[in-house]
Amino acid sequence: MTKIDHLGIAVKSIAAARGLYESLGLHIVQEETVEHEKVRxxxxxxxxxxxxxxxxxxxxSPVGKFLAKRGEGLHHVALHVDDISATLEALxxxxxxxxxxxxxxxxxxxxxxFVHPSSAGGVLLEICQDPISYV
Incomplete structure (x- = not known):
């Protein structure tokens, strides 16, 4: 099943941006750094x-360059898939x-x-799948 997983929004500061979302009754539940992408x-x-x-x-970083060129705003749309390997091969x-x-x-x-915007109607598209769990 494919569904919208998340919308990625580039911001200069998470600390500054979170106030708006908290005023809407929303809260950050996970915060971490992804070292290889140079992003928090x-x-x-x-x-x-x-x-x-x-x-x-x-x-x-990709997000740093995005901010320098376009400013804060929608960075990407992420679609969740059940079989990311099959989706990658199909694309x-x-x-x-x-x-x-x-x-x-x-x-x-x-x-x-990520799918390049030139193949996705001008939108940076992330294809994602839940973490693999080993039981």
Whole structure:
């Protein structure tokens, strides 16, 4: 099943941005740094979806470059899938332009990859799957 997992919003400061969401009765439930992306993330649940605040930890990070060029705002839309490997292969077979050809591990252990905006109607699209649990 595919659903909207979260909306990624680039911000200069999570601390400054959180006040608006808290005034709406929403609260950050998870905050962590994703070192390989050079970004600090804060997840805010909204019903069955989430808002992900993205604060760069370096100016040369993807989010840092986004902020320098476009300012704060919507960075990406993330779709949740049940089989990320099959989805990646299907998109490759269709010739979709990808930011990376490999699945990565992000915040909370979620698996993800990005589809380039040129293949997604001008929107940076993240494809993600829940963390793999070993029982």
């Amino acid at each position: 993330v804060a997840m805010i649940p909204v019903d069955e979806s989430r808002i992900e605040l993205l604060e760069p930890t370096a100016d040369d 490759k077979a269709k010739g979709a332009r990808l930011i990376s050809d490999e699945i990565q591990i992000g915040a909370g252990g979620h698996l993800y990859f």
